[in-house]
Amino acid sequence: MNSLNLSYLRQLEAESIEIMREVAAEFKNPVMLYSVGKDSSVMVRLAQKAFYPGSIPFPLMHVDTGYKFPEMYTFRDEFCKKIDVRLIVEKNEEWIARGCHPLKMGVDKCCSYLKTGALLQALAKHGFDAAIGGARREEEKSRAKERVFSLRDAFGQWDPKNQRPELWDTYNTKINDGESMRIFPLSNWTEKDIWEYIKLEQIPVVPIYFAREREVVEHNGILIPVSASLPGPDEMPGNTVRGKTKKITCRFRSLGCIPCTGAIASRAVTFDEIIAEVRAATKSERENRVIDLTSDSSMEQKKKEGYF
Amino acid sequence: MPTGEKSLLRFVTTGSVDDGKSTLIGRLLYETKSIYDDQYQAIEKSSKKKGLKEVELAYLLDGLAAEREQGITIDVAYRYFETAKRKFIITDSPGHVQYTKNMVTGASKADCAVILIDARNGVLTQSRRHGFLISLLQIPHLIVAVNKMDLVDYSQDVFSRIAEDYMDFSQKLDIHDIVFIPVSALKGDNVAVKSKKMPWYEGATLLHNLENLNVSADRNLVDFRFPVQYVIRPHANFRGFAGKIVSGTIAPSEEVAILPSGKTTSVKSIITYDGELKEAFAPQSVVLTLSDEVDVSRGDLIVRKKNLPAIESSLEAIICWMDDEPMTPEMSYIMKHTTRFVRASVKNIVYKIDVNTLHRQPADTFSLNDIGRVEIKLAVPIFFDPYKMNHATGRFILIDPLTNKTVAAGMIRGAERHVEDYVAGVAADDAKQKKSPHAVWRDLNITLAEREKQSGHRAVVLWFTGLSGSGKSTIAMELERRLFECGCRTAMLDGDIVRHGLCSDLGFSPADRKENIRRAGEVAKILFENGNIVLCTFISPFKEDRSIVRSLFPEGRFIEIHVDCDIEECRRRDPNGLYKKAESGLIKAFTGLSSPYEPPEKPELVIHTKNADIAGCVNALEQYLKDEFKLKIFKNG
Structure with a gap:
């Protein structure tokens, strides 16, 4: 390649940086949603690049359910401290206190309160008019229809049948009072791209993406890790050691809440091994996410209600 | 190739209903191992639920519940796959519902477009429409995939006919790189693997073409x-x-x-x-x-510092209307151009384009999916380049200030110009582009507007085209006489006469004919700029040459007259004995006999001279100039 050509990763990078700068320039009070996963790690790096040598001009916000892996909380706090960024953590305390749990009330309802509800509450509480998220079009079929700048009404709802046309890189950033914008700078990235970029840039990620021996329990065909520290009743998967637990070498391909996130059998312990595994994968990245499997249009429904 | 160094290609796929677009995309994803088992199982489940015998690959692409329920594609969707050489982003643009809006949206960032044509149906109106939109958006590469070849017995004739038809149509468009590929998306022929069923096809597969398109050269690396x-x-x-x-x-x-x-x-x-x-x-x-x-x-x-864009507050643009609410002319919209927001209003609609026929028609407003040319007035000047020269600084969107919806996409043609500015402006630009070394452009001393005011009539070029012996010169000479007697400023430019002097160095090869017409066009332009009614009589057999001449003149000031007469009658008349010479082999490449004549498709006027007398023909012309060109100089009677 000659010196005036950009590789596709650098093209994706340039596009994402352009998008973040548009957000910072056009919105009064933007925020970047930070979910601690690999996509969030990449987004933070892109934001550092977009505003270098200045610092990231918006805070990160983690909408926490309380059900995340302990390694995620540790990583989050250390990572954010190191890069000098303001981190906001929000929870739907009311519903967590009432014992909201996927097995008790169903996955859809639990997500609706602890993720969608908490997100909308937090956005309203801080008066954020723009929220940058790490969703990618490749992840899921309704996300494939998503714009880069996606308008939400006063209730945070997405209207997929009535989206603004999005032309070239000329983004329409205008909103009326009460409305807000969701922005997806990673729209055109795939899981492979994310890992290639993490490797290229040596970006730190949560260690549970790498394989090691873990104790798991099988629930509805999904390998749920056993965790002693998880809040909630004992009979719930992940909390019990009474069920048929087994020890296998595994890793997590995408991260969510413990009761709803399955591990995959894997021996990948380096970036290259993960990339090779992703390349050879016959199942999609969200195969182990219970949230997407409840019905054919479960993600679309959640997005319409305000989820990412 | 290390993954990090792969290049990126964005392409848009379009086609009509049922031409197998989803199957083709499904095939590309399948062959590049980009469909996951669980995704496949999910659509398998949906297909079964619908009572379908086979798995509907289109479900993979229809991301919204409403799309799967209704079996239609509502909105643009994006798909990703990669090969050893490249990463690809497919924009899948629905072919029917709201086609224009979606297609313009989907195609706006594409490096290449893939149009599907069903081999059984041939070139349909939709295929032409898609080609037109691709040309409008200046997408540099077009691949026409002639699909369902398995249903026409992999016939070379069927493929060649469709390719010729489309090639013929594309002459009217601004597309420079077209590739035709016969494929069967269902069976996989020529998608990723070369077909054994079509040994007559010597080209590469679709995937090979997509992998090897050179798109880095399409960037503008000149104007910073x-x-x-x-x-x-x-x-x-x-x-x-x-x-x-x-x-x-x-x-x-x-x-x-x-x-x-x-x-x-x-x-x-x-x-x-x-x-x-x-x-x-x-x-x-x-x-x-x-x-x-x-x-x-x-x-x-x-x-x-030494490479500036244009700076104007009035401009001409092609816009595509994308809102359910029709345009309100004179209303103040918000234009987003590069990183600026500027107040803008549509001052005048020059014309609307019928995307099916490419005809231009007058319009008072634009509704959803309408496309056409408008004049836009801005509250403050913007800095732009014409879209054709530089996409990034030549494009904009219009936003409704009340609803904040994106109501239109626009591509700037240039500063707004009227015929008064014409001589000073365009002529100077043209001269800059292609001038002899050391020649300095000098504006005319007296402007065209001044000349027209004095003469009392507008300047115009009347271009007579037709076979040798059809009567071009006879009619033109008689018309000139009448105009002259009414006091008009006229000039005559005759093919035979220019070939004696101005073009005496040229023969009759296509290249020489082209140069002959180019010189005639340039002379006609000078005569026009000096305020004349210029009558040009040239066989001018090639459409392309005539359209180049047409492009030299402002809209409405070039009138193409096809003097039509069958070849037998022309041969019988043979006023200069040329047909006899040609038949005896003395003249090679004689139009109508050994060299083609391409009749104009949309001339302003056709005059049939076979059974007509001269006065009748000239009367028809005179009537046209009075009625359509609004020439008020003729005496009544």
Whole structure:
């Protein structure tokens, strides 16, 4: 390649940086949603690049359910401290206190309160008019229809049948009072791209993406890790050691809440091994996410209600 | 190739209903191993639920519940796959519902378009419409995939006929790279694997074409344009300007100008998180620092001092209307152009284009999916290049200030021009583009408007085309006599006469014929600019040559008259004995006999001379000039 050509990763990078700068320039009070996963790690790096040598001009916000892996909380706090960024953590305390749990009330309802509800509450509480998220079009079929700048009404709802046309890189950033914008700078990235970029840039990620021996329990065909520290009743998967637990070498391909996130059998312990595994994968990245499997249009429904 | 160095290709797929577009995309994803088992199982489940015998690959693409329920595609969807050489982004644009809006949206960022044609149906109106939109958006590469070849017995004839039909149509468009590929998406022929069923096809597969298209050459690396997105000020001693280089290249110490202030300075450094750069180019996102303390803010444009864009507050553009609410002319919309927002109103609709026939028609407003040419007035000037020269600075969107909806997409043609400006403006531009060395353009002493005011009539070019012996010169001479007697300023330019002097060095090969017509066109232009009614009589057998001449003149000032007479009658008349000479072999490449004549498709006027008398023909012409050109000079009776 000659010196005036950009590789596709650098093209994706340039596009994402352009998008973040548009957000910072056009919105009064933007925020970047930070979910601690690999996509969030990449987004933070892109934001550092977009505003270098200045610092990231918006805070990160983690909408926490309380059900995340302990390694995620540790990583989050250390990572954010190191890069000098303001981190906001929000929870739907009311519903967590009432014992909201996927097995008790169903996955859809639990997500609706602890993720969608908490997100909308937090956005309203801080008066954020723009929220940058790490969703990618490749992840899921309704996300494939998503714009880069996606308008939400006063209730945070997405209207997929009535989206603004999005032309070239000329983004329409205008909103009326009460409305807000969701922005997806990673729209055109795939899981492979994310890992290639993490490797290229040596970006730190949560260690549970790498394989090691873990104790798991099988629930509805999904390998749920056993965790002693998880809040909630004992009979719930992940909390019990009474069920048929087994020890296998595994890793997590995408991260969510413990009761709803399955591990995959894997021996990948380096970036290259993960990339090779992703390349050879016959199942999609969200195969182990219970949230997407409840019905054919479960993600679309959640997005319409305000989820990412 | 290490993955990090792969290149990127964005392409849009379009086609009519049921031409197998989803199957083709499904096939590409399948062959490149980009469909996951669980995704496949999910659509398998949906297909079964619907009672379908086979798995409907289209479900993979229809992401919304409403789409799967109704079996239609509502909105543009994006798909990703990669091969050893490239990463691909497919924009899947629905073919029927709201086709124009979606197709323009989907195609706007594409490097290449793939149009599907069903081999059984041939070139349909939709295939032409898609081609037109691709040409309008200036997508540099077009691949026409003739699909369902398995259903026409892999017939070479069927394929060749469709390719010829489409090639013929595409002559009217501004598309320079077209490839035709016979495929069967269902069976996989020529998609990723070369078909054994079509040994007659010597070209490469669709995937091979997509992998090997050279798109890096499509970028504009000449005109440096840097719209400032954001000012970075971490502390009092640093001011950097963040943005994306949308075209061109830049290096430290190069002299630049800031628009609109017009202040000049030079680039001090190009800063990135990964270190300072010695050179940066499109489409990199960087931060520039400048040598002097000049005022720069978001919306400003940084350019090279000696390579400036146009700066205008009135412009002409092609727009595509995308809102359910029709356009309100004169209403103040918000234009987003590069990183600026400017108030803009549509002052005049020049014409609307019927996307099916490509005919231009007058219009009072634009409704959803309408496309056409308009004049736009801006509250303050913007800095732009014509879209054709530079996509990034030649495009814009219009936003409704009340609803904030994106109501239109626009592509700038240039500054708004009227015929009064014509001689001074366009002529000077044209001359700049293709001039002899050392020739200096001088504006005419007396403008066309002044000349027309004095003569009392508008200048025009009447271009007579037709076979030798059809009666072009006879009719033109009689018409000129009548115009002259009414006091008009006229000039006659006859094919035979120019070939004796101006073009005596030219023969009758296609290249020489082209040059002959080019010279005639240029002379006609000078005569026109001097206020004349110019009558040109040239066989001018090739459509392309005539359309080049037409492009030299403002809209409505070039009237093409097809003098039509069958070849037998012309041969019988043979006023100069040329047919006899041609038949005896003395003249090679004689139009109508051994060289083709391409009749005009949409001439302003056709005159049939076979059984007509001269006066009748000239009367028809006179009537046309009175009625359509509004020439008021003729005496009554």
